[in-house]
Structures are given as structure tokens and as C-alpha cells.
Amino acid sequence: MKIRNNIAMLIAVVISLLGANATVESQDLPLSMILIDGEKWELVSADHTFTEGPAVNTAGEVFFTDVPKSEIYKVDLAGKVTLWSDQTNRTAGAIMGPENVLYGASIGGGAIVKFDAAGKPTPIVSDIVCNDLVVNGAGGIYFTDHGNKKVWYVSPQGQLQQVDQNMISPNGIILWPDQKQLIVSNTKGSELWTYRIEADGSLSHKQAYSTMRLPVGETESGADGMTVDVVGRLYVCTHEGVQVFDTQGRLSGIIAKPQQKFLSNICFGGKNLDTLYVTTMDKVYRRKLNTQGVRYSK
Amino acid sequence: MSISALRVVITLFCCLLPLSLVAQSPYKYGPDSQRQEGVPQGVVTKHVWDQSKIFPGTVRDYWIYVPAQYDKSKPACLMIFNDGGGYVRENGHSRVSIVFDNLIHKKEMPVTIGLFINPGVIPASAAGAQARRNRSFEYDSLGDQYARFLIEEMLPALGQQYNLMDDANSRAVCGISSGGICAFTAAWERPDVFSKVLSYVGSFTNIRGGHVYPALIRKTERKPIRVFLQEGKGDLDNLFGNWPLSNLQMEAALKYSKYDVKLVMGIEGHSGRHGGTILPDALRWLWKDVAAK
Numbered sequence: 001m002k003i004r005n006n007i008a009m010l011i012a013v014v015i016s017l018l019g020a021n022a023t024v025e026s027q028d029l030p031l032s033m034i035l036i037d038g039e040k041w042e043l044v045s046a047d048h049t050f051t052e053g054p055a056v057n058t059a060g061e062v063f064f065t066d067v068p069k070s071e072i073y074k075v076d077l078a079g080k081v082t083l084w085s086d087q088t089n090r091t092a093g094a095i096m097g098p099e100n101v102l103y104g105a106s107i108g109g110g111a112i113v114k115f116d117a118a119g120k121p122t123p124i125v126s127d128i129v130c131n132d133l134v135v136n137g138a139g140g141i142y143f144t145d146h147g148n149k150k151v152w153y154v155s156p157q158g159q160l161q162q163v164d165q166n167m168i169s170p171n172g173i174i175l176w177p178d179q180k181q182l183i184v185s186n187t188k189g190s191e192l193w194t195y196r197i198e199a200d201g202s203l204s205h206k207q208a209y210s211t212m213r214l215p216v217g218e219t220e221s222g223a224d225g226m227t228v229d230v231v232g233r234l235y236v237c238t239h240e241g242v243q244v245f246d247t248q249g250r251l252s253g254i255i256a257k258p259q260q261k262f263l264s265n266i267c268f269g270g271k272n273l274d275t276l277y278v279t280t281m282d283k284v285y286r287r288k289l290n291t292q293g294v295r296y297s298k
Numbered sequence: 299m300s301i302s303a304l305r306v307v308i309t310l311f312c313c314l315l316p317l318s319l320v321a322q323s324p325y326k327y328g329p330d331s332q333r334q335e336g337v338p339q340g341v342v343t344k345h346v347w348d349q350s351k352i353f354p355g356t357v358r359d360y361w362i363y364v365p366a367q368y369d370k371s372k373p374a375c376l377m378i379f380n381d382g383g384g385y386v387r388e389n390g391h392s393r394v395s396i397v398f399d400n401l402i403h404k405k406e407m408p409v410t411i412g413l414f415i416n417p418g419v420i421p422a423s424a425a426g427a428q429a430r431r432n433r434s435f436e437y438d439s440l441g442d443q444y445a446r447f448l449i450e451e452m453l454p455a456l457g458q459q460y461n462l463m464d465d466a467n468s469r470a471v472c473g474i475s476s477g478g479i480c481a482f483t484a485a486w487e488r489p490d491v492f493s494k495v496l497s498y499v500g501s502f503t504n505i506r507g508g509h510v511y512p513a514l515i516r517k518t519e520r521k522p523i524r525v526f527l528q529e530g531k532g533d534l535d536n537l538f539g540n541w542p543l544s545n546l547q548m549e550a551a552l553k554y555s556k557y558d559v560k561l562v563m564g565i566e567g568h569s570g571r572h573g574g575t576i577l578p579d580a581l582r583w584l585w586k587d588v589a590a591k
Contacts (some may be wrong), residue, residue, distance in 0.1 A: 030537040180427035194430065196355065196423050205355030205420050209435060211506065232428070248434040250505055253537060 011290065029246040031253035034289045041258035044277065044284040045073060045081045051279035053094030053132070053225070054267040055102055056293070062269035062277050063102055064284050067092050070108065072119060075284070077271055079280070093132030093173075093225065093265065098139050098298065105130035105143055112143055112154060128152065131181055131223025132172055132225060132265070136179045137296040140201055144170040144184060151214025153201045157252060163203045168287050172236065172265070174226040177294045183209075185223035185236055190214055190237065192223070197266070210249040215239050225279075229291045237263040258285035268293020323571045325564065330400045330578035331393050337403045338366030342386060342395055347415075347455070351398055355523050356418025356432050358391055361386045362456065363395050363412030365402045375410040375468040375588060376562045377494075378448060378484075380477030382414025384570065391474075391570030392577050401578060407585040408462075408468070413452065415547040417477075437476035438506035442487040444480055449491055466522065470494035475569050476501045477514060479508045482525065482548075486511070489521040494584045498528045498573030503539025512544075512551035524558040528582045533566040541568065 022167040045051075048066040055063045062075040065088060072085040072094070090108035097103045102115040103124075108130055112162040129147035137143075140154035142163070151164040152172070164170075169188035175181070175197075175216035182192045182203060192210040195203035212221040222239035229235070232247040235255075242263070257263050269277045269286070273293040277286045340363050348357040369376055379385040379574060385394045392409075394412060399405040417433035436444050448471075456462065463469075469492045471481035478500025487490040503509050533541035545561060548563055552559035560583060564572040573580075582589070 028536050028538065176428065178422070178427040180424055181423050181430060196430065198423050204423075205430070207354070207420075207430070207435070209430065211439075247428075248431055250434050250438070250538075264433060 008089040013167050027248070028250075029252045031244060031255065034229075034233075034244070035253065036288055036290050037065065039288045041285040041287045043258075044075055044079065044286050045062065046283045047072075048282050048284075050264070050281060051284050052074075052092045052264045053104065054265055054269065054279055054284070055094045055275045056267055056269040056273065056277075056295075057102075058097055058098050058295070060269055060271040060273060062267065062286075063094060063096075064279050065091050065094055065104065067107065072102075072104075072115070073074045075269070075277075085115060085121075087119065088115075088121060089113075091121070093130075093143075093261065095133060095135050095267075096295075098137060099139075100277075103133060103135050103141065105133045112141055115219070124158060125154050128160070131170075134182075136175060141153055142173055142175075142182055144173050144181070146170055146187075151182075151203070153203075155201055161201065163201070164193075164206065167193075172224050172226040172293050174234070176294060177228055177230065177232055177296075179296050183226060183234060185226055186221065187223050188217075189221045190221050192234070193247075194249070206235070210245045210251070212233070212238055212243050213240050213251065213254065220264070224263065225267075225284045227266045227268060227276075228294050229268065230294055231291060233291070235266055235276070237266050239263075242276070242278065252297075255281035255287075258287075259283060307335045309328050323566065325566070325572045325575040327393070327575050331397055331575065333396055334340075334400055337399050339399050340365040340368075340395055340402075342412075347452070350418065350447065350451055352443060353421040353432060353436060354417050355430075357421060358418045359383060360416065360452070361412075361414040361457075363398060363414070364460070365398060365411070367402055367407055367409045368411065368460075369383055369409075370461050372409070373463040373468075375408045375411050375470075375585070376453075376456070376462050377412055377470040378452075378492075379412065379473060380473030380480050380482075381401065381416065381433075381475075383416050384474070385472070386412070386414040388569070389486045391511060391574035393574065393576070397577050397581065406578075406589055407581050407586045410470075410585075411456070411462065413456060415452065426453070434476060434505065437473070437480035438501065438508060438544065440483060440510075445484040445488040448484060449488060463556075466491055466493040467588055470496060472496035472498075473500075474498040474573065475568065478527075479505075479511075482511070482523075483508075484522065485523045485525075486514075489523050493522055493524060495523060495525045496528075496580055497526070498570055499530060499533055499540070499541060499568050500527060500545060500548070501541070502544040503534075503541060505538045509539055509544065512547040514554060515548075515551040515555050517556075518555075520555050520557060524584060525552055525560075526584055527559070527561040528564070528573040528576060528580070529561065530564040530566040530568075530572055532565055533570050 091104035172185035478497030529545035
């Protein structure tokens with residue numbers, strides 16, 4: 001039986017790597033494929049107020065924000081944490097764009113900003129409401145506007161365009177590894193909305209492709225930030241923990257939270273991009289997994 | 299070994315493994331699953347459905363089998379097959395058109411049109427990008443969405459061309475794995491439209507919440523549904539659940555609530571082989587009320 005399970009797992013891995021078709025039945029991706037025996041959450045940084053927006057540069061160093069304090073910290077490859085910027089104007093979500101440029105959603109500034117090497121922000125679009133963002137390999141930006149319940153797109157040329165509206169509670173936002181589908185998490189519900197991205201950046205075929213598990217007796221997932229791995233798994237921060245979905249939108253399992261506090265955002269970091277970083281209120285944790293994250297290529 | 303050579307080896311391994319399992323199968327196809335001399339053959343045509351409003355953006359192939367005995371002045375029964383492409387192939391696991399030809403000819407099932415539908419795919423917007431595969435969403439989700447897709451989209455399209463009976467007794471839904479639970483869900487949600495369910499290695503497990511059916515069945519007033527379940531002792535035991543146990547739970551719950559249910563438990567794993575070889579028996583059992591008329 002064990003041999004059979006191993007063969008089934010091998011087939012599942014091989015099929016997912018080859019990108020084979022949907023008619024294969026046993027293409028399941030259990031958590032056991034990514035969790036490593038003996039690996040646990042490891043504290044990276046503490047004594048913050050509200051951490052958010054982990055982002056990784058090409059070296060594998062991770063940046064995270066402390067929203068109320070308008071700070072960004074850098075975690076180097078040795079795990080050393082240093083203050084990198086203290087002028088973010090309450091930047092929440094952050095992500096690395098092309099050419100190692102850090103982008104952020106500045107709540108205080110009402111702007112999508114990019115940071116220079118000294119940690120100084122420059123607005124790309126202003127007079128907006130924003131919370132989290134994702135930047136594709138060409139420099140196009142999608143961001144969530146939780147205040148107006150909308151999603152926006154900023155083209156690489158800086159053109160702002162509303163791409164969805166009348167949402168319930170748009171929060172986390174991420175792209176599939178191939179950057180042709182967008183996912184938006186619904187904090188106040190159970191849906192993960194998936195959209196196809198058209199050539200002009202507009203969105204089509206919105207679908208609640210995945211359903212998150214809710215805490216018993218609750219109606220809100222608490223879904224916030226998300227990330228993806230090379231296989232196409234989706235990792236979502238929720239009240240229940242890090243919910244992991246497979247490439248067919250099915251729940252593979254839930255990784256327990258490092259502490260019983262709100263989980264805000266997530267990214268892969270480290271030299272080999274194989275370590276999950278999560279931000280949770282006052283602390284940042286990391287945990288090595290048996291998979292790798294994705295950098296959006298051009 | 300180069301990456302491309304490794305890929306070839308792995309691909310061959312993946313292709314040959316199921317074949318080797320089939321070669322050892324104790325389940326053989328009987329005469330009803332083979333072409334018989336003098337039996338008139340129905341006609342299968344292939345189509346594409348890309349107009350779905352219930353599953354926006356999806357594109358899917360579907361096939362229609364029309365038996366030789368079909369007379370447009372007399373309404374025919376209908377049987378729908380999920381993952382239709384696998385069922386409609388004459389060398390596939392079920393050889394449905396051959397079995398239909400034989401059983402209809404012997405009057406062991408009614409004159410029945412076959413509708414074989416593949417799950418939808420939302421094509422990618424650029425070359426080289428992944429399509430959004432909708433099979434799990436359509437098949438594993440509970441609720442009436444798939445039933446409405448059949449009732450509001452596929453049945454009217456079929457009804458424009460063919461004369462079909464309009465009562466639930468004249469309609470069956472069949473599927474394998476997630477397609478099996480989908481067949482049950484369609485009837486469970488709309489027993490006024492679908493009364494017969496045929497499931498091979500049905501995924502009554504927690505892929506998207508379907509493990510709750512045995513509990514729902516026990517506490518819900520009986521619905522007019524007849525259910526044939528095929529399952530195998532060697533079937534899956536994975537993160538979603540245990541297939542043999544789930545099918546036993548389904549059978550027990552359906553019996554408890556006095557449904558007309560039949561479970562055939564074989565020894566194989568997650569394949570259509572056993573279900574395919576007993577398809578003639580399953581069809582005789584499912585259609586016994588209508589064929590006798």
C-alpha cells in the first residue's frame with residue numbers, strides 16, 4: 001500500500017511537472033508533499049505593531065512592512081533584520097517588481113509607490129485607496145481597493161484602469177505563475193475570485209474557483225495576502241491558517257499559523273526561494289518547505 | 299540523462315502504467331460490450347459548447363449518440379455521461395455506443411439518446427499560458443450549478459434537434475470519479491429532472507465537501523432517485539478521503555433512507571475498467587422500470 005502511495009505521489013508530481021491534462025484522476029497534491037519533517041515555524045523578527053507585505057528580491061532577501069510605524073525592514077540571507085525605510089506613509093502590501101524595485105500600497109499616501117535603493121517612496125498613481133498589490137514581469141500593477149470594493153490595474157505606462165467593482169471585501173491579490181490569471185481574496189467571505197487577464201490588462205471570466213475553509217460558526221475567512229509556488233499551488237493567509245490550494249482550485253490542506261494572531265501576508269524567500277515567510281501582527285516567521293516560490297518573469 | 303530523455307521515460311511510464319493495470323484486470327468485457335452481427339448501429343456526432351452562461355468562458359466538447367431505433371415521432375429517453383469523451387470512445391473503458399446498440403436492440407433498455415459532455419476549460423488568453431481547468435469546480439462542487447447547466451443549457455440545445463421524453467424517469471446521469479458524485483449531485487438537486495444515477499468509483503469524499511452526502515441522505519425526505527454505485531477495494535485513500543469507505547457509507551445511507559440502491563464492490567483501484575465491464579448489467583438495472591413498458 002505504501003509503495004502504491006509512493007507511486008501515486010510520483011505520478012502526481014510528474015504529471016504536475018509535465019503539465020498534463022485534466023483527465024488524470026489522482027493528481028492530488030497533499031500537504032505531505034511540501035511539509036518537511038522536523039521543520040517548524042521559526043521566528044524572524046518581533047516587537048513590531050502590524051507587519052505586512054513580505055517581498056523578496058533576486059538575492060532572496062525579504063522585506064516586510066510595519067504599517068502603523070511606516071517602516072520597512074530587510075531580512076538578509078543570514079537572517080539579520082535591519083530597518084530599511086522609515087518613510088513609507090503606512091505602506092501595507094509590498095512586492096518586488098522588475099529590476100529589484102520594491103513596490104508598495106501606501107495607505108497613508110493613498111498611492112501606489114515604488115522605493116528607491118535608499119528606501120524613499122515615489123508615487124506611481126495617487127489619490128487612490130489601496131491595500132495590497134501584485135506587479136507582473138512587465139511592470140503592470142493590480143491592486144485591491146478595499147474601501148471602494150474595487151480592483152484596479154496600472155499599465156506599465158502608468159495608465160490607471162478599474163478592472164472590477166461591487167466586490168464584497170477584496171484584499172489579497174496575486175497572479176498565477178504564468179501571470180495570465182489573477183486571484184483576489186475575499187476577507188469577509190469564503191471565495192477566492194479568479195479572473196483571466198486579457199491582453200490590455202482587463203479581466204474576464206470571474207469565478208469563485210476555490211472555496212476557503214471557515215472557522216466553525218463563522219462566515220468570514222479573514223483571507224488576506226497570497227503567494228504561489230512553481231507547481232501552481234496557491235497559499236492564502238486566513239483565520240484558519242495558511243490554506244493551500246492545488247492547480248484545480250481544490251483545498252490541499254491548511255498549514256497551522258505560527259501564533260494565534262491575525263495572519264496578514266505571505267511570500268517565498270531565501271536564497272533558493274524555498275522558505276515561506278509570513279507576517280502576523282507583531283511578528284514575522286519563516287518555515288522551509290519542499291517547494292519553491294515564483295518570480296514573475298518578463 | 300538529459301531532461302528531454304527523462305521526460306520521454308517518465309511519459310512512457312505514465313502511459314504504460316494504466317495499460318499494465320488493465321492487462322491484469324480480472325474484469326472482462328462480455329458479449330453486450332462487443333459488436334454483434336445484425337445489431338443496427340447508432341450514430342455518434344461531435345460538437346463544441348462554448349456558449350455557457352452558467353460556466354462563463356468555458357469551452358467543451360460534447361457528443362450525441364442517436365440509436366438506429368430512434369424515431370423522431372416517438373420521444374426517446376436520455377442518458378448523460380460526465381467526462382463524456384472517455385465514455386463515448388468505442389475502445390474506451392465503457393464502449394457505451396456498442397452497449398447501447400446491443401441493449402436497445404434486445405429491448406433491455408429503452409430507446410435512449412446519449413449525451414457525452416466533457417468538463418469545461420477556460421482557455422488561456424495567451425499562447426503558452428495555462429488554461430483554467432473547470433472539471434473539479436463543475437463536478438466536485440455541491441449545489442445545483444451543474445444541474446442547471448444541464449437543464450438550462452444542454453437539454454434545450456439537444457431538444458431543438460431531438461424528440462425527448464420530459465419526465466425524470468426517462469433521464470439518467472452517469473460519471474466516473476468526480477463525474478460520479480456530479481451525477482448524484484445533479485439528481486439530488488433536481489430529482490424532478492433526473493431520476494437515475496450511475497457512478498463509477500464515485501468521489502463521495504471531501505474534494506469540495508461531497509463527504510457530507512451520507513449524512514444529508516439520512517436526514518432528508520427520500521427523493522425519487524435510483525442509484526447504482528460501482529466501487530473497488532483498491533480505490534484511493536488520500537487527502538480527500540477513502541473511496542471504498544465513502545461508497546459504503548453512501549450505500550448504507552441510501553439503504554437506511556429506503557432508496558433503490560445497488561453497490562457492486564470490486565477489487566480494483568481508481569479506473570473505469572470494472573464499471574465499464576458491468577455497464578450492461580448496470581443499465582438493465584437502472585432502466586428496468588422504463589424498458590419494461
